[in-house]
Amino acid sequence: MHADPLPAFLAWPGDTARQIAEADWEAVGFLPPAKWPAGLKGMVGMMVRSPAAMVLLWGERGLMIYNDAYAVLTQGVNKIALPVAEAWPEIADWNTDMLRKVRGGHVETFRNQRMVLHRHGREDVIYFDLAYSPALDDSGEIGGMMVVVNEVTQEVLQDEMRTAAELRQRAMLDQMPGFAAVLTGPDHVFAYVNDAYREIGGEREYIGRPVRDVFPELESQGFFALLDQVFTSGERYVAHRIELQLSQNKESSFIELLYEPIRDDSGAVIGIFVGGYDSTTIHRAVANLAEREAFLSEVLRSSTDCIKVLDLEGRLTFMSEGGQKVMEIDDFAAVAECPWPSFWEGDGNSHAKDAIAAARAGQPAKFIAEANTFKGKPKWWDVSVAPILGPDGKPAKILSVSRDTTELVQAQERQRLLNGELGHRLKNVLTMVQAIASQTFRRASSVDEAAEAFAARLTAFGKATDILTATAWDEASLKDIVDSGLSAAEGFKDRIEIVGGDVVVPGQAGLALTLALHELATNACKYGALSNEDGKVRIHWQEVGDDNSSKRFRFDWKESGGPPVSAPQRRGFGSRMIERSLASYFEGSASLRFDPAGVEFAIDSAMPAYRVRKG
């Protein structure tokens, strides 16, 4: 049998051609191939020569006739001449159904049809593109069904994998915190938006609508022109912290934005991927930080305190702008890294070193000391030093704030001197008062009379101290002295003639003269020219002599028109004061004469201290 030559239509060097020739067709109630109708021979001849997988199911039972390409599906099992239901029992229903339909004159095609085939004990999932068509016999009747089989398992699985990957990516896009959208076409129609995009963009109808329709408010904000540009140029656009004003928000937002062109296989731009994230919070934080920094640096600049930051070794690392001004430093670089205590000498130097040691130990310190500015101007500084703690709570740097307290220290010093001076004066005044008291009471005939005289003398003395206070006890105007000395004769101004230039006398002499004039005035009112209706007093002073060496000062008191004068029986306060002390005060002579026509008093002084006020 094997030697028999193959019928011409099966003369093809393939397994299936031989298997067709050698199959026991009679056993299945069909003719051997050599006796097959011509049409069938033609179809099978074409089939065995075709590289496309084909199977012809002939007759009502669909006897299997297939080619080498189809044999791949049977995986080496010879199923030639078997009725299809026996050849593939696992899909018998499918094939029976197809046979019925095609034998009824239908054509059927399927793409990616999934089938499960049992092969070598396995259940293989296989995908096919299938085309079912009627096969005619020689009489033109439908004798069988031609099936063109194209296994696409590989392609389908790849597609499935691709789809699954896309789904995963899309899930990632959906859930990622940044916003993402896909725009297609030159009108930028939304094909996709993720959750974050919806959150920022707000509840709008996105998919299928052009971006200009979805966000009409963005027309004037430049975004659409950018999209157009990216689409036309194919160049990516990236922007940082770009401002965005959406209609649903009162305040504008800030976003980081990416427009990435999407290209097809040919490289043409077909859409734009929009990505980014909301950076409003960051933007605000940065803006706040900048504002705060500007504020703090303005504070530092404005402060007239010298604010410095030192490292733990005490070296200068920072000095405020205002501080550089008060320290008279033009360029901080000139002093940066210099040890701070070296700016101090003496006490200040040890204070500064102690303060740094204290700050290093976590303790604040304060001191007041003198130091020169950078340009050598001596100043007093009120210094406060404190540790700046690091994140670990330990001193990391040292803050030193120096305040120029020169004026305050100088004022305190002046105050101290003034207080001391005031104390001395007070004691001098008290000593004088003590002397006035003891002179008054020394030979008093009655306590009442002495008390009255003492009170009057204190009043005159008080007036004189008023004058001296105005000139810091240095000197007194003679006119003022005369005025205060005559306070006891207040009501007789029209009877007292005062003639004299503008002359000043030393303070203490002025005090004594006030007391003397007080005694003279009191005496004149009681017994002298002012004790009657028309007596007069003439007070006159002048400088006599030409050249400086012979210049003398003369002061005269002359009463006239009063009752006849007789010398008092005892020398009282006034006369002793005038005769003794005044002469000393004026370094010359002082005389009191009880002339019967009127009391006369004169000072003749060689004291050089008298000065005539010019102007």
Next chain:
Amino acid sequence: MAGIIERKSILIVEDEPFVRDDLVDFFEDRGLTVYAAGNADEAIRILQRHPPIFAVLTDIEMPGSMDGMRLAHYVRDRHPPTLLLVASGVVRPKPEELPTDALFFAKPFNPRVLLQQIRQA
């Protein structure tokens, strides 16, 4: 008391004439022989010219070539037994600044206390 024993003497050195004159009156009234000077130079002339003076009362603050403190030291050196009474309304000298056995009185002082010191000495 008066008469038989020799009267004690005092030199008052004070630049304020009115105060000086009052002290002169005070001590004269109480029977002392009183000398007065307005500055150290005058005081030294008086000390040189007169028999030993029992007590010297001097203000520290004085014009002239020598203040009261230097005068006190001068007196202690030249006339060691003199009773030294030093007064000031300005300073309060430390004991080591004063001459030995000198007494200090802050102004204003009570002249009766000084008188007592002179009488007891």
